[in-house]
Amino acid sequence: MPSMAESQQPNGNISFKHNRNNNNKPNFFARRQKILEHRKSLPIASVERRLVEVVQENDVLIIVGETGSGKTTQIPQYLFDSGFCHDGKTIGVTQPRRVAAVTVAKRVAEECGVELGQKVGYSIRFEDVTSSSTRIKYITDGLLLREALLDPYLCRYSVIVIDEAHERTVHTDVLLGLLKRVQNVRSNYIKDQTSVGHKRASNGAILEKENADPCIGVLKQCQGRNLSPLKLIIMSASLDAHVFSKYFGGAKAVRVLGRxxxxxxxxxxxxxxxxxxxxxxTIFQIHSEEAPGDILVFLTGQEEIESVEKQIHENLQRLPEDKRNMKTVTIFSSLPSEQQMRVFAPAPAGFRKVILATNIAEASVTIPGIKYVVDPGVVKARSYDPVKGMESLIIVPTSKAQAIQRSGRAGREGPGKCFRLYPESEFEKLEDSTKPEIKRCNLSNVILQLKALGADDIFGFDFIEKPSSAAIKKSLEELLLLGALTDEFKLSDPVGRRMARLPLDPVYSKALILASQFKCLDEMLIAVAMLSVESIFYEPRESWMRQELQRNALQVPRETISL
Incomplete structure (x- = not known):
């Protein structure tokens, strides 16, 4: 047998030695065949050749891919197979959330049959699983902005894909403005290296007059790497293509049907x-009255998720033994990565899985097995008052686009049901789309990064949707008071440049710089680290009671331990 190695014994019996490598071959090939069949069955597979042709013909392409089309995992692979990574170039795919970047990269690496971190990798805050051989790189949009501080040309990339663009995070909006200008600069350089405004330096670097591009300013050396035109692909499951097409000068938009x-x-x-x-x-009504299938419940944050999970388990204890076949799993941004992965595991045989999630599950990740969606119609969103200079998280109604996106989660693998916990008349009152984050957040960190990238004219920066003048003025005043800007509103050196290099709120960046001067850096690092995260405690349900007893034994108020 091919999976076993045998040896003849003197007594005539045959003893078998387990060969682990060979024994795995049938399973490996079966798995590979299953993956190949899955890729071929995706709706986007039927238009692979045409999609590649359109990308080759257009510098900017907008792809509206319906839920289940396979756009996030397949398009980067199609581009790689078509030669977009020649000369060592990389295809970058941005994601608004870390869990999406990680899970999609793992899936694509598996489909390619390679080890994660080689041909396919990902970069998120505090974790870089890439190498010099990485050619398909999934990265959070905020981290790509940080890369631009060191490489204004984004020279290593031949294609950048902005995924989930409909979420309109502040990083996505700033990134679009930056990529628009970088793309123009690279294209113009390729067309005519001796065009007006450019000249050759003695060391071979390309310089551009400051007034030729207010965003990029003086272009830096590309470290010997050949520049090629930058292809930009913007895609999402729910996207107003007209807004993005207009912003990129009438860029071509295509639609890929989903499943x-x-x-x-x-x-x-x-x-x-x-x-x-x-x-x-509603969860227990579905459990008792509906056919088998997992339930996805949208909640606004960790506190609500843990409260609902606790209540579900208390209610389960009141049910008959044969009705307790329900397993809860949770997913939210501050949950440890290994715990987030639990939502993708199937429920035990005979059990129904209930996923308690924030809006992270709207589009960023695809969880298999969901047949029912419970939508309370609310979401936690950032809000900023430029007059008070205060930012807060408030619970607001979802938009119609979000509601539709949530209901679509129930129809990925078969017919499903969505239970909206509000009357139909309330749905008609919802906003059509979500208000861009850049219009409802503190812009200090955004402006600091733009200044570091050479964009001195913030009011004239080409945002896809401009934030309010009051918000910009308030942020400029804050940066001026912190010493990050000069009296001429230029980035100060060295304080401003040091602050821009730290991926923190400007107030915390300045605190660390001052702490270094006053010899209390260790203490300030602890304080800033605690203030930069939602909670330093992760309290799994299994150990919550034990931890509470320990706190009571210490006789220390909970608030004191929290900070």
């Missing part, structure tokens, strides 16, 4: 006063 099964949408008869209680009731 979306019908989803029945149900509304409550009356408004619900307590959406958490209503969500719990």
């Amino acid at each position: 979306q099964f019908p989803v029945g949408v149900f509304y409550t008869v009356n408004p619900q006063t307590d959406y958490l209680d209503s969500a719990i009731v």
Whole structure:
């Protein structure tokens, strides 16, 4: 047998030695064949050749790919196979969330049959799983902005894909403005290296007059790497293509049909006063009345998720033994990565999985097995008051686009149902799309990064949607007070440049710089680290009671331990 090595014994019996490598071959090839069949079955596979041709013909392409089309995993592979990574270039794919970058990179590496970190890798904050051989790189949009500080040309990239563009995070909006200008500079250089405004330096670097491009300013050396035109692809499952097409001068937009099964949408008869209680009731109604299938419940944050999870387990204990076949898993941004991966594991045989998630599960990740969605119709969003200079997280109604995106989660693998915990009349009152984050957040960190990239005229920067003048003025004043800007609103040196290199809120960056001068850096590092995360404690349900008893034994208020 091919999976075993045998040896003849004197007594005539045959003893078998387990050969681990050979024994895995049938499973390996079966897995590879299954992956290949899955890739061929994706809707986007039927238009692979045409998509590659359109990318080759257009510097900017907008792809509206419906849920389940396979755009995030397949398009980078199509481009790699078509030669877009020649001369050692890389295809960069941005994601608004870390968990999406990690999970998609792992899936693509598996499809390519390579070890993660070689041909396919990812870069997120505090974790870089790439190498010199990485050619398909999944990266958070914020981290790509940080890369631009060191490499203004983004020379290593031949193609940059902006995924989930509909979420309109502040990093995505700034990145679009930056990429638009970088793309123009690279294209102009390729067309005519001796054009007006450019000249050859003695060391071979390309210099550009400062007034030729207010965003990039003086272009830096490309460290000996050949420049090639930058291809830019903007894609999402729900995207207003006209806005992006207009921003990029009438860029071509294409639509890729998905594999979306019908989803029945149900509304409550009356408004619900307590959406958490209503969500719990709905979960148990589905569990007792509906066919098998996992349930995805959208909540606003960690506190709500842990509260609902605790209530579900308490209610399960009141049910008969044969009705307790329900398993809860959670996913939110501050959950450790290894815990986030649990949502992708199938439920035990005979059990129904209930996923309690924030809006991270709207589009960034695809969780298999979901047949039912419970949507309370709310989301936690950042809000900024430029007059008070205060930023906060508030619970607001979702947009229609978000509601539709959430319901689509139930129709990925078969017909599903979505239970919206509000009347249908309330749905009609929702905003059509989500307000861009850049219009509702503190811009100090954004402006500091733009200044470091050479964009001195913030009011004239080509944002896809400009933030309010009041917000820009307030942020400029804050940076001036912190010493990051000069009286002429230029980036100060060395304080401003040092602050820009730190991936922190400007206030925290300045605190670290001053702490170094006053010989208290270790203490300030601890304080800034604690202030930079939502919570330094992760409290799994299994150990919550034990930790609470320990705190009581210490007789220390919970708030004191938190900070």
